[in-house]
Amino acid sequence: MFAPLQNDCLLRALLRQPTEYTPVWLMRQAGRYLPEYNATRARAGSFMGLATDPGYATEVTLQPLERYALDAAILFSDILTVPDAMGLGLRFEAGEGPRFERPVRDEADVARLAVPDLERLRYVFDAVTSIRRALQGRVPLIGFSGSPWTLACYMVEGRGSDDYRLVKTLMYRRPDLMHRILQVNADAVAAYLNAQIEAGAQAVMIFDSWGGVLADGAFQRFSLAYTRRVLQQLKRDQDGQVVPRIVFTKGGGQWLEEIAALEADAVGVDWTVHLGRARQRVDDRVALQGNLDPAVLFAEPQQIQTEAEAVLDSFGPPERPDGRWGGHVFNLGHGISQFTPPEHVQALVETVHRHSRTLRRERG
Template sequence: MRPRRVKSAFSPEVAVSAPPLQNDVFLRALARQPTEYTPVWLMRQAGRYLPEYNATRARAGSFMGLATNPDYATEVTLQPLARFPLDAAILFSDILTVPDAMGLGLDFAAGEGPRFAHPVRDEAAVAALAVPDMARLRYVFDAVAQIRHELAGRVPLIGFSGSPWTLACYMVEGAGSADYRLIKTMMYRRPDLLHRILAVNADAVAQYLNAQIRAGAQAGMIFDSWGGVLADGLFQQFSLAYTRRVLQGLLREHDGRPVPVIVFTKGGGQWLDDIAASGCDAVGVDWTVDLAAARERVGGRVALQGNLDPMTLFGGEACIRAEAARTLDRFGAGPGHVFNLGHGISQFTPPEAVAVLVEAVHDHSRRQRRAG
């Protein structure tokens, strides 16, 4: 049965009404407050590793048919929560909805991933870029409102967007890339054009996340998936500066409650201090980062999220339990940790491995608290 449609709070005259949270451990961890255990959720927790997701996607007919239909988006967002006692839900959508709304013609070809019909590669295309009318993304905000309603206060809902740099990578390359040749050529030859793209993206992302917050998202996440392909110095100039611009434009409180924001840069461990100083509430770290060292570096400035290697989930129950415990022990006792993978879950992951992981995180972190 499909969830019941709820009118979006994107309409200014409509407000989301929802019962109080039954489980706020995730939000308390982001605020670096004491929690009875370490909360856990997984990047891409609603996805192809779940057979029920694949069944829903087949009914939708395509990825975009799934992502642009609030009923389907709600259904797949809730699917992992029906299986696992996760501590947060994350909106099912895609980071490329924003450039799609700019008119770049997003398509997901079978077996090829996302592709834009109109990549942004010359002065005319860059000059034509503008922050899209948020009404073109109404389906996202409708989904947020509907998911928040259907959650009925079980756990918080996370909204998200790609970072300005990561969106620009897809917009200039026209698809995924192995070497980022086109966008890096623009960066070195015509940095003025790239700065223009990034400025438009930053303002669009801020408006997009704010609309999600108004529709009911209780936390936000910025995925800087490709920040790690930049050289030191260029990361700060072309990625982090525009993530900071987004953060400066965000609603950090809504309906009388704080709205925490997580920034995740894959491959960004060397810039942990810079990211922590960007104005975010938490920094997501990939599996190459040692959590004990990361915690020492950031002190009490921000919470940390991460960072189990996703491939650990193929190692069997004993391995999963051991690696979950090791990750928790590396962070150590005390507040400010949200357990997650160091990147998105693989589509080939056995669902039973996720069940083991969630149980292991909850059990071991509870023992940590009792021992402390």
């Protein structure tokens, strides 16, 4: 059904297998910093017009790969497709971001929640298949979802938040209701990611974007436990190939060991984490993904080169003295800014590939 994979460097790195260089992809790599993306979005008429049309989604997913020698494509979609399919009424306000018309605020709202009919998300799975075919085996395709906790934040707040007052109030006043929301979300996310895998995704990532806003203790009960519930339900392979899983908790560096103990293959870390010490903490039991500060891409190319080399140097040679291999996927510590000069991304990708090859030669 799909062309053979020509570049599997990302998949090998995620599974801590030998690679000739460090693979690189960027969170939000298909986005507003690219003029071609903005042109396609204008034709689509809106963000949702773009995201819900498999043709447009395929076009913008491939755009950064036409510019840069990236080692993966990531599905162009939004983390809020799942709660939208639950009937919450997602819309995007100009200058304000996503909003739900029917947020989840009380017992009756929670009682109505259920794992959605996946046919309501058919446009996502059709896009996955379309992208995978259009890639023609060039690089792997990553599917993704928001974590149960992150989805719950948007579902209760109704939009993005600075203080998470509504969702935290519900969590502390009525933990029973919060656990019910999270159970539904976890089962919905697992079904959603499994459907993406069946449609052609070769790796999957769970974005726990707001896990870091929780207190210690609350994180374990309300975020980590439900990410684990998702992972326990995910397909491990498809068509005889292992499907690696990545978990990323923004602001979760203090819980790195606990996140690494999940049934995931790789853990993403943000730019506040020292990558070398993170590797020591997990002892290469999982691969690591990250973790350049996205703001570095506003510097001049020479400075970008220096900072990228520092990240690679911090991780160190992937092969250990004991013969084990540590996996590293180079990425930003969060999504790329819409104001990033496109030519600066070129400098980053070239640096990662060149310097990581140099590190391996020196080791050899």
